[in-house]
Amino acid sequence: MLTIGPNEFILKADLMVSLRGLFRGSLLAASLIASLPAFAEKVVVTDVLGRKVEVEAPVQRVILGEGRQMYFVAALDKDAPFKRVVGWRDDLSKADPDSYKAYLARYPEIAKIPSFGGMKEGAFDIEQAIALKPDVLFLNVEAKVASDEASLVEKLASVGIPVAYVDFREKPFENTEPSMRLIGKLFGKEAIAEDFIAFRAAEIAKITDRLAKVQNLKKPVVMMERAGGFSDDCCMSFGKENFGKMVEIAGGRNLAADLIPGTFGTVNAEAVVAANPEVVIITGGNWGAYVPGGAWVGLGPGNDMVEARRKLAALAMRPAFAQTQAVKNGRVHAVWHQFYNSPYQFVAIQEIATWLHPELFKDIDASATLKTLHERFLPLPYEPGYWVTVERQ
CATH class of the missing domain: 3.40.50.1980 (Nitrogenase molybdenum iron protein domain)
Incomplete structure (x- = not known):
């Protein structure tokens, strides 16, 4: 019969205690790392106009060139939809007051978010935007002409603020998916963006697949x-x-x-x-x-x-x-x-x-x-x- 002497028993016990301590320490370190915010790094994305845009991501501070861009922000930041928004255009409360009131009731802090006039109306305050120190400004493609006339992209670039164009209005069936992927990458929410894109595609396919099987469709x-x-x-x-x-x-x-x-x-x-x-x-x-x-x-x-x-x-x-x-x-x-x-x-x-x-x-x-x-x-x-x-x- 194999016997273990007292010295060997003590050594084995000490080893087990040390391993348990190491394991607990590893778990604690892992949990601390997981709780820390992701470190920002320079990424290059291509917006829907084909522009290469360099941004430090994941972004923490964004300006929405249109308040209704909350439709895509909310889909990616469900748990805290306004956590990144440091400024927005003043259109959501006017063009979709019902959604605005619903958000306001749940997130009363949005009443204090600085607002801007429209780019096409010449009411966008560039100096105010710079003062808010955003990591990125999102603009809809229909604002391109007005932003070019105001040299907005160049002025913001001179102080290190990038502009990315997205589109859900002019050519939504060409640009919705790339827009969501771009935003998902900048938010560090790529998996959620892909999940949304897949859900959207599957729901459209419920219609198109069935129509494709109908002969001589009227x-x-x-x-x-x-x-x-x-x-x-x-x-x-x-x-x-x-x-x-x-x-x-x-x-x-x-x-x-x-x-x-x-x-x-x-x-x-x-x-x-x-x-x-x-x-x-x-x-x-x-x-x-x-x-x-x-x-x-x-x-x-x-x-x-x-x-x-x-x-x-x-x-x-x-x-x-x-x-x-x-x-x-x-x-x-x-x-x-x-x-x-x-x-x-x-x-x-x-x-x-x-x-x-x-x-x-x-x-x-x-x-x-x-x-x-x-x-x-x-x-x-x-x-x-x-x-x-x-x-x-």
């Missing part, structure tokens, strides 16, 4: 009116991009596709009457800050659907629409305008698809998709109010 002609009721004019619309593209992806024919050369434009009422669209879709939002008491359809989180439906019915009776197939057959709808300027366009595509091909997509529930988006990626709970249909006459 695509209804759709009049997509932009911000109906915002003014007395009719009819602002979309060309081959943005909501115009969403209509095509959802299996429709955008009436204005060949009438508007760019992303945004106007179709005269006579052209709408002549085309006799089978479906009319109007974008709506809460624009009380711009047009108090206007005829616009109030849509967005928590809005009054009875009032929205009443306003939509009134807009449907304008001369451009009153005698169309769409009105006669009860195929007049409204959808939240801000889907046009966020990475959430896939939700609108699903709802539009159910309007254009109700039998083909009777199992598609865009509300459920929007709820899942909120649960997985967004800091606020889901509230209904993003679309409405007029009662059949």
Whole structure:
């Protein structure tokens, strides 16, 4: 029988104690390292305009050239969506007051975030931006002309502040994914960005894959009116991009596709009457800050659907629409305008698809998709109010 002497026993016991101490020390060191913020390092990213931009990442301080860029910030920084935001344009509270109020109720500190006017309006305060010492300024591509005229990029570069252009509005189906990847890299949230991109692609594929299997698909002609009721004019619309593209992806024919050369434009009422669209879709939002008491359809989180439906019915009776197939057959709808300027366009595509091909997509529930988006990626709970249909006459 093998025996262990007292000296050997003591040595083994000391060794075990030492190993336990080393293990505990390693765990403590690992936990301390994990709790420390990631060290910033220079990274080079390519923005949606093809510009090489050098930034110290992960960024800790950002300025949003548009307040509605919170739509993408929130999707990446769900737990603390405003932790990096040191300045933003003042448009979220005006263009989407319902979302702003919801954020304000949960994060009251946002009332103190310094705000700017718009770049295109010449109201962006460069000196104020420099004083905030951001790690990066995000601008939408539509601000490029105005920023060039103001030499903004050069002025900020001279004090070490980089500018990165993103796009969810002009060519969203070309630029949403690269924009999210760029922002994810700068935030140190690449995995979340890829998760979001995969979720978005899968939800769009639920529509496109099914449409691709239909032989001789009949695509209804759709009049997509932009911000109906915002003014007395009719009819602002979309060309081959943005909501115009969403209509095509959802299996429709955008009436204005060949009438508007760019992303945004106007179709005269006579052209709408002549085309006799089978479906009319109007974008709506809460624009009380711009047009108090206007005829616009109030849509967005928590809005009054009875009032929205009443306003939509009134807009449907304008001369451009009153005698169309769409009105006669009860195929007049409204959808939240801000889907046009966020990475959430896939939700609108699903709802539009159910309007254009109700039998083909009777199992598609865009509300459920929007709820899942909120649960997985967004800091606020889901509230209904993003679309409405007029009662059949």
